[in-house]
Amino acid sequence: MQCSYYDAHQCRSCTLIQVPYADQVRDKEERCAELLGDHPGLQWLPSVRSPESGYRNKAKMVVGGTVRHPTFGILDAAGRGVDLRECGVCSPGITDVLPLLARFTARAGLVPYDVPRRRGELKYVLVTESPSGELMVRFVLRSERSIPALREHLPGLLATAPRIVVVTANLLPEHKAVVEGDVEVPLTERTTLTMPLGGVSLDLRPQSFFQTNSAVAGELYAQVARWVDEIDPASVWDLYCGVGGFALHCAAPGRRVVGIEVSAEAVESARSAAGDLPGVEFAAGDATRFALESDEVPELVVVNPPRRGTGPELAGWLEESGVRHVVYSSCNPVTLARDLAAMPSLRPVRARVLDMFPQTPHVEVATLLERT
CATH class of the missing domain: 2.40.50.1070 (OB fold (Dihydrolipoamide Acetyltransferase, E2P))
Structure with missing residues (x-):
């Protein structure tokens, strides 16, 4: 991608702009594979690429x-x-x-x-x-x-x-x-701004978080929904649910889905988008505290934490909880690798790189874990 601002040294935010896009994606794939190299048998699905420019929403x-x-x-x-x-x-x-x-x-x-x-x-x-x-x-x-x-x-x-x-x-x-x-x-x-993605219309309020790349976000939600539907759990938790993207894409008849998010405004957005959809509920609260204080364990947990990762408390709960499957969507493969090391009973079986942030070193990785 050519950028006159970069060439004039007015803005250098796109640190990889001089690297051919195919090489950017390959380097991210190799970095993620190296960070998760302690998990033999992990299947890497083909990466999801983004338009090189004009991708930020x-x-x-x-x-x-x-x-x-x-x-x-x-x-x-x-x-x-x-x-x-x-x-x-x-x-x-x-x-x-x-x-x-x-x-x-x-x-x-x-x-x-x-x-x-x-x-x-x-x-x-x-x-x-x-x-x-x-x-x-x-x-x-x-x-x-x-x-x-x-x-x-x-x-x-x-x-x-x-x-x-x-x-x-x-x-x-x-x-x-x-x-x-x-x-x-x-x-x-x-x-509210309506964000239609993959047949699901999400509601975005002013202070709610949403992925910055709509095209790749749609692929991310679709991939996670496919994994969840293959497993077909009766109960799902979506921790750090934001405006409900994963929860609403994973909703299905007979399936109970609970979304937890610390932002009350994001929860209101998720509830608005859910409408009268049966079996789906959202609550405002800390994801870790919710898990630690809950009297039940779902069959599958989706986690989409910030860059710092889930942290040791939630990773420890997931390890000890007995939950059969976890889908971990990460915007920081370094903290993803750290959290996976804290959950040795949950083995990564499939993973996919999604290039949410072209021209930068940042990357999204979705990983499916199953209990051994």
Whole structure:
């Protein structure tokens, strides 16, 4: 993939951009196979590849520059805005709307936040695109001061960009290295973005996590659902369930599926998507605590932890629980290998590399474990 920002040393985030894509995937396959090399007999399924560019369904744009000439992108070492509106890994639907959003913020008089001086209002613009082409836009503000201007000019933006269906203002008053605050102010009637994948429509609320690569996420959900259907368990837990992607793809008549997620907003999204689907329920809570305090053990557990992995407590519970099968979806093969070592009775039998993050060293790995 060619990138003028990379060539000009304006942005070096895509650290593998100079490596041919086929070599990127091969290197990730070899790294994963090496990390999981202590498990003889593990069958590696063909890897799932992604488009090399235009794959990201979410853009997190730092706002810099001036009111009249805002930049959307990153900050340089001096805290000045570097404009990346034509970033090659963002979906075309996102890059098409970013110039409209820049003009909108200028018309609304939203003052970009000056990080070195700690002045200004608009910190980030966050854009998410659904597979259907609809968009969610979130303006991360220092205070409520600019919300009236957002409301005043919003009808013009929506008329110009009708694919924008959800708009919010997120409040982040603190000066710290985070992207969003706790308070979300809806500015449109709709507050959720529908994410249709593989026959299942997920609901995404503003502060809910979703995989950044819709095409590969669809393949991931489909692969896990196939493994689960082959085993045909009567009961499934989806730990770290997010907005319910695995749980809803694994739902089936006569099967009880329970999803656990620490984010209450994500749980509400999952419940909304589930509707009246029988046998499926979601609860907000810590995945490890839920497992340790439960009086029952399901026939199959799906875990999709953050990069730090499940940790020793949950891995220890899985090892001792007697659960027959585990599906582990990992965005960090290093912590995956560590957690598998803590579960020696659960043998990896099948695994698949899914290249969720082209041009970077990050990779998703799905692994099916069965008790020996």
